[in-house]
Amino acid sequence: MTDLESDDSLLLEFEDDDSESISNIDAPTDSKATHLDSDFANIPPHNVDTDDSEFDIDESQFSEDDLEDDYLVFPIKKTTKDLLDEDSLPSLKYECLTTQEIFDSMKRRVHHLQPVFSLPPQDILILMQRYDWNEERLLEEWTEKMDNLLIESGLNTSGESDGRGVKNGKEFFCPICCEEILTETFSLECGHEYCIDCYRHYIKDRLNHGKIITCMDCSLALKNEDIDQIMGGASSVKLMDSSIKSFIRKHSNSYKWCPYTDCKCIIHLKDTLSLQEYSRLHASRFVTCSMGHSFCFGCGFEIHAPADCRVTDQWVKKARLECENLNWVLSHTKECPRCSVNIEKNGGCNHMVCSSCRHEFCWICGGDWAPHGSSFYQCAIYKNEDKNKLVADTPKKTLRRYAFFYKMFTEHEVSAKLDWKLGETVGFKVKGLQEKIGVSWIEGQFLTESLKTLNEGRTALKWSFAVAYYSDPSHNLTKIFIDNQGLLSNAVESLSELLQIKSPEVIMKRRTEFYNKAGYVKNRTKALLECGRDLLRKGISKARE
Amino acid sequence: MSRAKRLMKELQAVRDDPAANITLEFISESDIHRLKGSFLGPPETPYQGGRFIIDIEVPMEYPFKPPKMKFDTKVYHPNISSVTGAICLDILKNAWSPVITLKSALISLQALLQSPEPNDPQDAEVAQHYLRDKESFSKTAALWTRLYASSNGGSGAPVEKEVDEARLYGIDPNLVKEFESQGFDKVKIVEVLRRLGIKSLDPTDNATINRIVEELLK
Ligand SMILES: [Zn+2]
Numbered sequence: 205m206t207d208l209e210s211d212d213s214l215l216l217e218f219e220d221d222d223s224e225s226i227s228n229i230d231a232p233t234d235s236k237a238t239h240l241d242s243d244f245a246n247i248p249p250h251n252v253d254t255d256d257s258e259f260d261i262d263e264s265q266f267s268e269d270d271l272e273d274d275y276l277v278f279p280i281k282k283t284t285k286d287l288l289d290e291d292s293l294p295s296l297k298y299e300c301l302t303t304q305e306i307f308d309s310m311k312r313r314v315h316h317l318q319p320v321f322s323l324p325p326q327d328i329l330i331l332m333q334r335y336d337w338n339e340e341r342l343l344e345e346w347t348e349k350m351d352n353l354l355i356e357s358g359l360n361t362s363g364e365s366d367g368r369g370v371k372n373g374k375e376f377f378c379p380i381c382c383e384e385i386l387t388e389t390f391s392l393e394c395g396h397e398y399c400i401d402c403y404r405h406y407i408k409d410r411l412n413h414g415k416i417i418t419c420m421d422c423s424l425a426l427k428n429e430d431i432d433q434i435m436g437g438a439s440s441v442k443l444m445d446s447s448i449k450s451f452i453r454k455h456s457n458s459y460k461w462c463p464y465t466d467c468k469c470i471i472h473l474k475d476t477l478s479l480q481e482y483s484r485l486h487a488s489r490f491v492t493c494s495m496g497h498s499f500c501f502g503c504g505f506e507i508h509a510p511a512d513c514r515v516t517d518q519w520v521k522k523a524r525l526e527c528e529n530l531n532w533v534l535s536h537t538k539e540c541p542r543c544s545v546n547i548e549k550n551g552g553c554n555h556m557v558c559s560s561c562r563h564e565f566c567w568i569c570g571g572d573w574a575p576h577g578s579s580f581y582q583c584a585i586y587k588n589e590d591k592n593k594l595v596a597d598t599p600k601k602t603l604r605r606y607a608f609f610y611k612m613f614t615e616h617e618v619s620a621k622l623d624w625k626l627g628e629t630v631g632f633k634v635k636g637l638q639e640k641i642g643v644s645w646i647e648g649q650f651l652t653e654s655l656k657t658l659n660e661g662r663t664a665l666k667w668s669f670a671v672a673y674y675s676d677p678s679h680n681l682t683k684i685f686i687d688n689q690g691l692l693s694n695a696v697e698s699l700s701e702l703l704q705i706k707s708p709e710v711i712m713k714r715r716t717e718f719y720n721k722a723g724y725v726k727n728r729t730k731a732l733l734e735c736g737r738d739l740l741r742k743g744i745s746k747a748r749e
Numbered sequence: 750m751s752r753a754k755r756l757m758k759e760l761q762a763v764r765d766d767p768a769a770n771i772t773l774e775f776i777s778e779s780d781i782h783r784l785k786g787s788f789l790g791p792p793e794t795p796y797q798g799g800r801f802i803i804d805i806e807v808p809m810e811y812p813f814k815p816p817k818m819k820f821d822t823k824v825y826h827p828n829i830s831s832v833t834g835a836i837c838l839d840i841l842k843n844a845w846s847p848v849i850t851l852k853s854a855l856i857s858l859q860a861l862l863q864s865p866e867p868n869d870p871q872d873a874e875v876a877q878h879y880l881r882d883k884e885s886f887s888k889t890a891a892l893w894t895r896l897y898a899s900s901n902g903g904s905g906a907p908v909e910k911e912v913d914e915a916r917l918y919g920i921d922p923n924l925v926k927e928f929e930s931q932g933f934d935k936v937k938i939v940e941v942l943r944r945l946g947i948k949s950l951d952p953t954d955n956a957t958i959n960r961i962v963e964e965l966l967k
């Protein structure tokens with residue numbers, strides 16, 4: 205209901221200021237468009253000065269014709285997973301499940317196993333629980349000691365089911381609550397009988413323990429149907445849920461919860477062996493749940509490439525440790541350095557234009573934007589003022605150095621979050637394309653895909669500062685890495701600016717630019733990730749306490 | 750409230766069975782959360798002749814959640830903390846069932862005194878003593894029973910005025926004297942020997958002697 209309402213209002217808004225927005229946006233974009241065109245329209249310039257970089261991408265693959273074809277037929281469809289599955293790495297085989305799905309597959313197994321046991325499914329379910337859902341071990345021990353196994357698991361071997369179940373109300377003294385009242389009771393075949401209230405209390409307390417619930421006075425097991433009969437509802441579902449959860453806890457090598465708040469997804473990694481190969485290569489094993497949340501299977505953190513889990517861990521610890529020393533306010537507004545008017549950041553773009561005096565400056569360093577706009581992104585370089593003096597690192601200097609990298613890291617984090625917000629409007633833009641210009645849904649997807657690419661680029665950029673911080677600054681590869689950061693920064697800023705455009709007509713007109721810039725960001729991201737992994741593999745970047 | 754009814758019933762059951770030699774009482778009539786229980790040390794164990802007092806806290810969810818129990822009386826036993834009296838016993842944790850009563854729990858504690866489980870220790874120092882030298886362990890446990898659990902002495906009030914620290918932890922007094930003669934402080938010697946779990950020593954075992962001296966010099 206609320207969704208629909210917000211949809212409407214936003215759509216109305218969209219329609220309302222449409223005519224206005226065209227004039228509004230076209231005016232500044234016209235000048236900007238030429239500026240951007242010169243930089244990017246026909247594929248990034250080849251003369252970027254990272255000549256000797258082995259990580260430079262082959263940009264010749266980006267002839268415009270190719271792009272048109274490829275991307276129109278297959279809208280940029282590569283997911284994060286594909287992007288990160290570098291050729292040298294084994295691909296991760298995993299599936300995304302819920303506890304219900306795991307339980308359903310267990311139930312199918314039970315069905316399968318029935319001819320082996322010739323027991324009712326409920327009983328096999330109890331056996332499976334007892335063996336932590338480990339079918340092989342259960343079958344092994346079943347052939348060895350059938351009868352004992354049944355007794356140990358609390359299954360009635362007498363074959364009678366006399367006396368099992370809820371009994372009608374009667375005058376009853378319950379030894380648990382010590383009340384003598386008219387009440388329903390429950391007992392299993394053992395005859396240990398208690399009032400229904402006590403049984404409910406008892407079961408409720410144990411539903412979340414994930415273990416077989418037995419009679420209060422002996423080891424006979426309560427089956428799911430008993431539990432549901434006593435509780436008067438499908439309470440056994442809760443028990444199965446907690447049982448599956450304890451199963452996941454015990455198999456944390458191959459099962460992991462999606463760390464996103466309130467996400468109920470479980471990632472099941474099918475080949476845990478390939479994990480070792482990943483750590484050997486300083487690569488991280490990123491997975492994406494069916495809700496679209498990506499995270500590192502190794503450390504449960506967000507996607508942190510090019511940093512490996514160790515660098516990530518050290519970096520996060522350090523940030524926590526230093527947070528009091530680092531006094532940056534990660535606000536969404538900044539004062540214009542020229543006229544002091546407060547400007548709110550729009551999307552994640554770091555290219556700020558003051559609404560009052562038209563001054564163009566960089567969000568990160570506050571400096572003029574002009575030098576940033578060239579092929580070299582100044583802001584990605586830490587300018588060491590004491591470059592010429594060969595003095596040992598003083599603690600203050602170390603902190604200043606860290607502060608720089610940390611600031612870059614958080615700025616990109618903030619930008620990524622703002623881009624995410626931008627994403628919410630992309631959906632409406634796509635709708636606008638469909639409704640206004642009659643573009644098909646699939647054709648409109650280039651916007652969504654561009655945004656995704658932008659986010660991946662930002663995340664890589666953000667974590668690259670953790671890797672850079674731990675890198676030997678004098679090593680040539682570190683310099684190449686920084687160059688790569690600069691190139692990706694530029695690419696990302698430029699794509700981010702493009703995504704601010706609101707008018708559907710302008711978006712469609714500049715569609716090729718979207719393809720090109722997104723493609724370029726993708727390739728720059730890949731190059732940066734490869735370079736970062738190389739730094740780690742060669743020990744040039746090493747996480748220290 | 751069913752919890753009150755149940756507790757009254759439990760107290761009555763204890764009173765009705767004087768042969769068991771178990772006591773169970775509220776600390777104050779106004780508070781049914783707190784009780785004190787006691788039982789006798791089992792015969793033919795180092796705990797024989799002692800009465801052991803147990804502090805009991807009954808949670809709101811009793812009897813669906815277990816009562817909290819700890820020894821008020823100091824006791825030397827692998828599954829009971831010699832410092833806090835905390836108890837390591839499964840029925841007071843995950844193996845609790847609502848059919849277990851305070852009386853049956855006290856009987857289980859009595860049985861625990863009878864048969865220690867040194868592989869699931871609460872007090873590592875005591876457990877090590879038990880595993881390394883059962884006879885020496887028994888002597889120490891019996892000393893503690895005499896000192897802290899004898900019916901005339903009552904809990905916490907030692908009968909003997911001054912207890913030798915070394916004897917209290919089953920350490921050979923001659924070993925302590927040996928190091929004292931080398932100029933080390935007695936308190937420190939006992940502390941180090943306890944930490945290293947050494948109760949007595951073969952005088953030719955130079956490696957261990959060196960280790961002790963090394964610790965003493967720290
Ligand atoms: Zn009852």
Ligand SMILES: [Zn+2]
Pocket residue numbers: 392394395396419420421422423424
């Ligand atoms: Zn029973």
Ligand SMILES: [Zn+2]
Pocket residue numbers: 462463464467468469493494495496497
């Ligand atoms: Zn998720």
Ligand SMILES: [Zn+2]
Pocket residue numbers: 488489500501502503504505508512513516
């Ligand atoms: Zn990780």
Ligand SMILES: [Zn+2]
Pocket residue numbers: 540541542543544545558559560561562563
């Ligand atoms: Zn301004």
Ligand SMILES: [Zn+2]
Pocket residue numbers: 566567568569570571576582583
């Ligand atoms: Zn800047």
Ligand SMILES: [Zn+2]
Pocket residue numbers: 554568616693697
């Ligand atoms: Zn930036």
